[in-house]
Amino acid sequence: MKVKICGITDLNSAEAAIKAGADALGFVFAESKRQMTAEQAAAIIKHLPDSILKVGVFVNEDREKITAVIEKTGINVIQLHGDESPEDCLHYEVPVIKAIGISSSNDLKKVSQYDCEYYLLDSPKGKYRGGNGTSFNWEETKTFNKEGKKIILAGGLNAENVAEGIKMVDPYMVDVSSGVETNGVKDIDKMNEFLQSAKRMKEEIKK
Structure with a gap:
C-alpha cells in the first residue's frame, strides 16, 4: 500500500515520513494552515530522494502559477x-491527481469525466479543500468500478481507521495530513503508526 503524507512544512517532518516508509509527500500551495511558498518547498525538496513523489497541492490556481511552482520547486506531481x-x-508536464469530494455515490461519476493519472477521493470541502480531518461514507464506493484507475483514499484517515478504509475501498494509495498531527504539527510516532497500519493491512489483503 502506497502512502502519501500531506501538509509537509519542514525538512524534519519530510525525512521522518520517508524513514517511516512514505511513498509521497504533499506540499500545499493553496490557502491552508499548512500553506507553503515555492521557496520554502524548494528548500525542503532539494534534500529528498528522487524516488519520492513530491506532490504540489493547488486549488483553482492559474496554470502559469502552477507551472512556475513546478519549475522552481522540483514538484513532480500536482494535485488539483x-x-x-x-x-x-x-x-501538464507532470502527472496529475484530481481530487473529488464525495458526498454521495453520484460524485463518483465525476471520476470518468477526467483523464488523469490519479483520482483522490476526499470528504466534501470544509473550511479548506482537504486537511479537515473528516471522512466521507466509504460505503459509497462499493458499486464504484475503479478498474484501471489509481484511486487515492483521503479524508479523516488515522492509524485507527486506515486499515478499515483500505479494506472497504481498496485504493492504490492512502493520503493523510491532520490524522498524523498533534496540535497542528506532524507527529513522528503517529506517522510511524499510520504507515505500519496501512502497509500491514495491504499485506493481509494479499493473503
Missing part, C-alpha cells in the same frame, strides 16, 4: 483540489 474542469487537468 478545487473546481478544475477536465480540460484544466490536461497538458
Whole structure:
C-alpha cells in the first residue's frame, strides 16, 4: 500500500515520513494552515530522494502559477483540489491527481469525466479543500468500478481507521495530513503508526 503524507512544512517532518516508509509527500500551495511558498518547498525538496513523489497541492490556481511552482520547486506531481474542469487537468508536464469530494455515490461519476493519472477521493470541502480531518461514507464506493484507475483514499484517515478504509475501498494509495498531527504539527510516532497500519493491512489483503 502506497502512502502519501500531506501538509509537509519542514525538512524534519519530510525525512521522518520517508524513514517511516512514505511513498509521497504533499506540499500545499493553496490557502491552508499548512500553506507553503515555492521557496520554502524548494528548500525542503532539494534534500529528498528522487524516488519520492513530491506532490504540489493547488486549488483553482492559474496554470502559469502552477507551472512556475513546478519549475522552481522540483514538484513532480500536482494535485488539483478545487473546481478544475477536465480540460484544466490536461497538458501538464507532470502527472496529475484530481481530487473529488464525495458526498454521495453520484460524485463518483465525476471520476470518468477526467483523464488523469490519479483520482483522490476526499470528504466534501470544509473550511479548506482537504486537511479537515473528516471522512466521507466509504460505503459509497462499493458499486464504484475503479478498474484501471489509481484511486487515492483521503479524508479523516488515522492509524485507527486506515486499515478499515483500505479494506472497504481498496485504493492504490492512502493520503493523510491532520490524522498524523498533534496540535497542528506532524507527529513522528503517529506517522510511524499510520504507515505500519496501512502497509500491514495491504499485506493481509494479499493473503
